[in-house]
Amino acid sequence: MFWFLLIALVVVVTAVALAVVGGDGPGRTATGGLADVPPDRLVAWLPSDRPVNRGDLEALRLPVAARGYRMADVDDVLDRLGAELAERDARIAELEASLAGEQAAAMGHPEMFEKPGDAPGEPR
Known part of the structure; x- marks a missing residue:
C-alpha cells in the first residue's frame, strides 16, 4: 500500500x-x-474634469492586493475626496457669510459684519 x-x-x-x-x-x-497576468489596477478611476459625485464612488472598485487593498490607490482616493470636501466646505462657508451679510443688511444692521477700520457703507 x-x-x-x-x-x-x-x-x-x-x-x-x-x-x-x-x-x-x-x-x-x-x-x-x-x-x-497584468497587475490588478483600478479600472474606473475618479473623473478629473468634474467634481466627484455619489455615482462615481459607488462605481469605484479598489483592486485587492495580497494583504488587503493597495495603499497607494486608497491614499489617492482619500486625498482626492479630502481636497474636494475642503473645497466644498470653503464654498459653503463663503455662501453662508454672504447670506448672513445680506440678511443683516435687510434687517437694517449692515455695520454688524464690517471689519474695524472699514468706512461705513463702503463695498468690500
Whole structure:
C-alpha cells in the first residue's frame, strides 16, 4: 500500500509540474509556462474634469492586493475626496457669510459684519 501511494504521489506531482511548465495552449506562452497576468489596477478611476459625485464612488472598485487593498490607490482616493470636501466646505462657508451679510443688511444692521477700520457703507 505504501508503494502504491508513493507512486501515485509522484505521478500527480509530475503531471502538475508538466501542466504548469510545458506545452502551448490557452493561457500559455510560446516558450512554455503560464502567461503573465497584468497587475490588478483600478479600472474606473475618479473623473478629473468634474467634481466627484455619489455615482462615481459607488462605481469605484479598489483592486485587492495580497494583504488587503493597495495603499497607494486608497491614499489617492482619500486625498482626492479630502481636497474636494475642503473645497466644498470653503464654498459653503463663503455662501453662508454672504447670506448672513445680506440678511443683516435687510434687517437694517449692515455695520454688524464690517471689519474695524472699514468706512461705513463702503463695498468690500
